[in-house]
Amino acid sequence: xxxxxxxxxxxxxxxxxxxxxxxxxxxxxxxxxxxxxxxxxxxxxxxxxxxxxxxxxxxxxxxxxxxxxxxxxxxxxxxxxxxxxxxxxxxxxxxxxxxxxxxxxxxxxxxxxxxxxxxxxxxxx
Numbered sequence: 001x002x003x004x005x006x007x008x009x010x011x012x013x014x015x016x017x018x019x020x021x022x023x024x025x026x027x028x029x030x031x032x033x034x035x036x037x038x039x040x041x042x043x044x045x046x047x048x049x050x051x052x053x054x055x056x057x058x059x060x061x062x063x064x065x066x067x068x069x070x071x072x073x074x075x076x077x078x079x080x081x082x083x084x085x086x087x088x089x090x091x092x093x094x095x096x097x098x099x100x101x102x103x104x105x106x107x108x109x110x111x112x113x114x115x116x117x118x119x120x121x122x123x124x125x
Contacts, residue, residue: 002114009119020081022096030074038092047107093118
């Protein structure tokens with residue numbers, strides 16, 4: 001069992017930056033692939049980034065490469081999402097998720113077993 005708690009959301013102007021954190025409980029954190037998803041009102045949950053168990057491999061959709069960076073600190077049981085050059089269309093609830101993969105890391109929400117409660121990110125124009 002893994003419990004996830006996100007923090008760091010808030011209101012920021014377009015062009016600004018935010019860093020989200022996701023603190024995990026349990027001693028098995030380092031065995032999970034960690035990911036961030038987001039969901040805007042009326043839209044489906046969207047894959048934002050993932051990082052493998054060691055932090056050595058990261059995954060992003062092409063649309064977000066270069067602006068968002070995922071990282072993890074296994075000693076602190078925490079995964080981060082650094083978001084730069086934010087745009088109003090980045091406004092959404094951001095969720096942290098944990099899953100296990102035998103092969104290629106996926107970006108489908110159904111592949112992740114544990115979820116946080118979400119943190120709101122609002123980007124004003």
